[in-house]
Amino acid sequence: MTNLVIAEHDNAQLKGATLNTVAAAAKIGGDVHVLVAGSGAQAVAEQAAQIAGVSKVLLADAPQLADELAENVAEQVLAVAKDYSHILFPATASGKNVAPRVAARLDVAQISDIIAVESPDTFQRPIYAGNAIATVQSADPVKVITVRTTGFDAAAAQGGQAAVESVAAVADSGLSSFVGREVAKSDRPELTAAKIVVSGGRGMGSAENFKILDPLADKLGAALGASRAAVDAGYAPNDWQVGQTGKIVAPQLYVAIGISGAIQHLAGMKDSKVIVAINKDAEAPIFGVADYGLVADLFQAVPELVSAL
């Protein structure tokens, strides 16, 4: 039994989601290999080789693998797939772009968004926006899996000494081409990797008002998040959305401000270690999951909190 983890990276840095995916692979048992498909990505392969528990890194390095084009990356995975019993992707935007193509071409059912490993063929995954946990067993010869990264503590980034082996890069599929990328620049931590997240909801009232969360996030070194209602109303950018149709986060501390606690929002944050809620409605459902609740007007409470900090 050998597991292949598909690394997520930007050709320079390995992304943290890879570490959680390695941890899931280690729980399955057997060897854990990592595939780095990229361009000029030798440094990423070397980082992957240091992950505790990884015994081999495959590096496919070519210009056509530079930009995570799903068609090319899927072909690269398929080129080495025959050696593996389990192929694991982080359940991120790019992992979820490639994994179904691999599963379809291998003619197996994808096992999506696992949060626990019961045995090499049996996994747990949330369904109904996290309201129920399904235990799924697969009889397929190869398991193609996406891993909900918040379900597994990250493997140690250091401590491994895996060999890096170059593998032949597949040809450009010609099915898609890279046009451009607009990357939001922020000095704040990335939302899904942040240890502290401060999120605002519809209760913020406007995009202008939303800015009162900036000094709080600055003091805490936090990422900013938002409910879907806040995003839909234009108070916050789309990529801040936390929840069933947004990002799944599980930071050490999640501060929900002016957020009611709809089930679709809870689906994205209820596994946070400590949850703090500020809401003027004592009956708001967010208080049902909060470790600390403050029934208060946020426009008074947030500045007070900032000055206390």
Ligand code: FAD
């Ligand atoms: P509201 O529910 O309107 O709550 C605002 C809260 O602010 C209230 O509790 C109010 O008491 C409080 N408030 C107002 N003023 C103040 C004040 N001055 N001080 C303190 N508190 C104040 N939602 C998500 O967040 N993420 C998702 O990914 C998501 N996916 C969805 C997917 C589907 C298929 C569907 C149907 C819905 C989804 N939703 C999602 C929407 C979700 O159902 C809720 O509508 C949304 O989460 C509500 O956002 P909110 O809590 O900011 O707004």
